[in-house]
Amino acid sequence: IIDKEKNVVELKIPGMKLDLGAIAKGYAVDCAIKSLREKGIKNCLINAGGDIYCLGTKYGEPWKVAVQNPRNPGLLEKLELKDAAVATSGDYAQYFIKDNKRYCHIMNPKTGYPSDSGVASVTVIAPDGLTADALATAIFVLGKVKGEALAERFPGVKVKIIEECNLSHN
Secondary structure: OEEOOOOEEOOOOOOOOOOOOOOHHHHHHHHHHHHHHHOOOOOEEEEEOOEEEEEOOEOOEOEEEEEEOOOOOOEEEEEEEOOEEEEEEEOOOOEEEEOOEEEEOOEEOOOOEEOOOOEEEEEEEEOOHHHHHHHHHHHHHHOHHHHHHHHOOOOOOEEEEEEHHHOOOO
8 A cells, every 4th residue: 555645655465575676776876876976976887786877987988888698608788878877687697497497586576476578688778777777677577569668658768678589598
């Protein structure tokens, strides 16, 4: 139950919990960037476990951020960013395989089971960390078509979706 006037959330079902994993690191990055800007810092890179904000430049050049290949060692691409956040959600860091099926740590809230959207990795570039973090997770769960439609609703957002069907299995 959400009471917007009192700014209170009540969980009615015993054992029910809130998990802010899809936004916590992005929000923390935004708080850090806000504090640094207030102190006059114009250039830095903040990395909170893969949620990154690139403030300004590195010696006059854009910051370089690598996007990992979700199935094989190595990189998919290198991003060049200035005054932007980037976050990636994927099924390749925390998962297990049973009966040749990959089960990842990102849950689909509609089913209560690990996401099975056909997506292996989603990288979102956004004006702020909270948006990048939240959209990366949401798009991962929604899948390519619905995810791209969601991303279009956010100005300044760019998305790179790697579908499972486009990868070789390891």
